Amino acid sequence: MxxxxxxxxxxxxxxxxxxxxxxxxxxxxxxxxxxxxxxxxxxxxxxxxxxxxxxxxxxxxxxxxxxxxxxxxxxTHPAGTIARAQQDAWTFRILDEVESLLWTASKHTFVLPEEERVPEVKPACAAEYARNITRIMEEAEGPYLMGESPLVPDIILGHCGTWAQVAKFPDGGAAFADYLARLRARPAFQVAAAS
CATH class of the missing domain: 3.40.30.10 (Glutaredoxin)
Incomplete structure (x- = not known):
């Protein structure tokens, strides 16, 4: 296949x-x-x-x-388990609290027609992003969001961390930098990045 x-x-x-x-x-x-x-x-x-x-x-x-x-x-954790529900909660939270802010800032930078952009929204998005990343890192349960092994929400958050750097959002602090370094050190990340 x-x-x-x-x-x-x-x-x-x-x-x-x-x-x-x-x-x-x-x-x-x-x-x-x-x-x-x-x-x-x-x-x-x-x-x-x-x-x-x-x-x-x-x-x-x-x-x-x-x-x-x-x-x-x-x-992933198996569907129908409490661990999977907790994993899904992380996924939805990252989409809501991290990705949506990056996407909103992107739309008002280059996606929307110029006459529809509101550049003043970007600093608010960046400030909220920084607060949310701090809280997420405080709640992470190990080297990855749910412990010792990365899961789907880690892939999403790791990608968002790179997107945030390109968008010149705040760096997210030392804990987030360490988290991103762990993800980026993974051979699969490096192969995909070289695609």
């Missing part, structure tokens, strides 16, 4: 590439940008990432990560 991942490495597609590497799965990568003709063939809205498996097409990085982790039994 081979997967095809559509999306530029410097996008949420990185999360999918990283997890595929962590799971040791075969895949091909089409590094197309959003709204490109190539993407519109598999994603009518032009959004990335997209995962194609046979005739099945999945769109949304978190849905793809969850599917791959469940299917291949890695980077």
């Amino acid at each position: 081979t997967y095809t991942v559509y999306g530029a490495v410097r996008s949420r597609a990185f999360r999918v590439l990283w997890l595929l590497e962590e799971l040791g799965l075969d895949y091909s990568h089409v590094p197309a940008g959003p709204q490109s003709e190539e993407i519109r063939k598999v994603s009518p809205l032009g959004k990335i990432p997209v995962l194609v498996e046979g005739d099945a097409v999945l769109r949304d990085s978190t849905a793809i990560l969850t599917y791959l982790a469940d299917k291949h039994g890695g980077f």
Whole structure:
């Protein structure tokens, strides 16, 4: 079985590439940008990432990560367990408290038409991001969010940490820097980053 991942490495597609590497799965990568003709063939809205498996097409990085982790039994707790509910709570929290702030700032920097951008929103997003990262690191249960092993929410938060650096958001403090260093030292992260 081979997967095809559509999306530029410097996008949420990185999360999918990283997890595929962590799971040791075969895949091909089409590094197309959003709204490109190539993407519109598999994603009518032009959004990335997209995962194609046979005739099945999945769109949304978190849905793809969850599917791959469940299917291949890695980077996740089993569905229907308390540990999985706690893992999902971390995932949803990161999407709400971290990713949404980065996406809002990005939209008002380069995504929205210029006449719709409100640049004044970016400092508020950055300040809230810093507060949220501090609290998340205070609540982490080990070297990773839920203990000794990284899970799907760690992949999302690790990607967001890189996105935040590119967006010139606050660094998140020493604990977050150490956390990101652990994630970035993983061979799968490095292979995906070199894609």
